[in-house]
Amino acid sequence: MATDNNNKVLNVPNLRFPEFTEEWRKYKVSDVLDFYSTNSLSWEQLDYNNEDLYNLHYGLIHVGLPILVDIEQNKLPGIKTECKPKNFELCKEGDVAFADASEDTNDVAKAIEFVNLNNHKTICGLHTIHGRDNKHLTVLGYKGYAFASPLFHNQIRRIAQGTKIYSISSKNFAECYIGIPSKDEQSKIARLLALIDSRIATQNKIIEKLESLIKGLCSFLFDKNKYDSFVRLGDISEITNGNSDVQDASLSYSKGMYPFFDRSNDVKFLPEYILDKESIIYPGEGSEFYPRYYNGKFALHQRCYAIYDISRNFKPKYLYYFCKTQNSYFVRNAVGSTVASLRLDTFKRLNIPHVPIEVQETYVQLLDKIETKIIDNKAILKKYEEQKKYLLSNLFI
Template sequence: MITTINNKHKKLNVPNLRFPEFEGEWEESTIGEMFDLYSGNTPSRLNKEHFKGTVNWISSGELKEHYLSSSKEQISEEAAKNLKLLPVGTFVIAIYGLEAEGVRGTGSITQEPSTISQACMSFIPKGVIENEFLYSWYKKHGNVIGIRYAQGTKQQNLSYDILEKFRIAYPNTKEQEKLNKFISLLDKRIATQNKIIEDLKKLKSAIIEIEYTPNTKNTSPIGDVIEQISKRNKNNAIQNVLSVSNRQGFIKQSDQFENRNVASEDTSNYKIVEQNDFAFNPARINVGSIARLTTFEKGIVSPMYVCFRTQENVAPEYIDYFFESKHFYCEIQKRLEGSVRQCLSFEGLCNIPLSLPSFEIQQRIGKRIFTLGQKIKMETDLLELLNKQKQYLLRQMFI
């Protein structure tokens, strides 16, 4: 791709980065002048038969990808009679519940005739602006629009009256087509990268399930190979306060709580953990809050955590990946205690059966899964770079 930087024309109504064969200022109109806007609706949920059909009924949470073919729920043709059937190629955005994670600024283009829920708004072009161009424009501006203009206290929403008044700058049809094709290629590359990561994660999960499916002849309680530790931080000697996240494992407590220090000023009763030690939150282990310390040499955790380490004949990485298995999760459910908040005690953990091969095989399994995990991280980092590249180009190539 060859582009030019419009440093000499900063006062003109043109983007910073542009294909060199195009020149002249872009036009400008309001969204309402260029598009017919339609919000959706919901068939009566009292009639379950309405949700047994073949017509797409799109909800706001599905608008994450560039193109949307089939929706999670399909409604009957009878139910669709009371809703507007949108043609293929309609741009749809989320307008309700924008405070929810990942909802604000989302939009997709339909690839099949579809209806939409009341949490969505659709745009059908009246004239020269194509939906593909609107998609890219909204990818640049949608998040800011949601932050600045969404209304509501408990739930942040956008309305027709707000959206129709926004001004949109646009080039001629040929320049739109080239921009649309370029952004589409970027999105296809990002979608491919997402698929690579998804497949690698599936492979990792499959390997874990194969390696950790219990063999009744060679299982023993995990308590036979781990020991509880409870060394305290006397004299507040260690200041590195850690928490266990269900997604990131051990992290600094200030990172988990957005730079707020929730630890007590006196941490002498906090537990010391060293590299390859484990810790878990008894009340959150059922959502994955258990981890091995690998990113720090040493730290301290709240007294509420249960801490332990493996014995010398067990590879800590082998135990670590066991905690990601479905078998471990199922065994947890059998041992949770409590009525209001269910917890897993250290004794409950110790009773969970574990298949334990030789030390050499443990290391080999651990290394194999670790290498796959590193590959997933590398591909995830690349995905982040691709998304940043797209955001940069949207900022530079659209007004």
């Protein structure tokens, strides 16, 4: 909240459009929303080919749907004819739906708002809480973002119940508050955040197209049917696993620390390194096996592998791009019933197409240009996401 010249705390956010000066009003969420019953249909009872009655499953709130849901752009599954419930409340535009359970307290009460149903019959399903502003205190789109703000979720974290799975009920909304300004200010806030969300969606599509392009080019360039000469990876490189554990790693960098690679996509840091080499790094367990390239000092998880000291007849980046096409090989040769794991011999036996170094250089130059574009566009995406996070933290009370 902000203060005036006399240090009086005002019911206004830290950041707002300059034309608005009046204070906001705070309401209990239960005074803003009326709640309706939902069904408990599982995924097995839903069907994307049935459009008679759409059903919102809580899993789609956690993964897949944006904050503002347009039914024409954000596909929902239908309900199988034999599973259609007898009694239900149809959603209206402006209705919100919360996920009532999650393994992460940050995702309990994660919400979406329906902004365009286009006359499609839609109901809320398993592990959702269906709310409606029957008092018309809010404009279309405002609630979705207000319920996505850290200020709201900080309240939810304090009241969410459970040990492994955290949950809430509609009764908990009597303990939570939401700030509501004039409808004109609501509209400007919702419009700004919707524009940023639209730009984030566009940026994700750009990245998806570039990743699809590099995947297609790699598949074409490294099609093994085009080659008649191969060498084994173990004959042209050194391969080792790491010696560090994730519990010793830090999520933030400080001076004297080195990148630490494990099977996650996040880079962590350790105060010591295992190799100072141009390397191809692989997760040693998981459901998918894709490489990453690094040149310099780094630490490595004990269940990850590094491929290094590569023969002069092979460019490391050539091997890296080839390995990006070999996920199916590693999945097929992984062992273990609970967690699929890779063994050293699996790497050693991998057949590498042997082509002249000049051809390798051509491949690398082409693929490097696309990968650089992917990296640059991911950096742009991160900036937009940071901007949205900042606005959600400062535009609400």
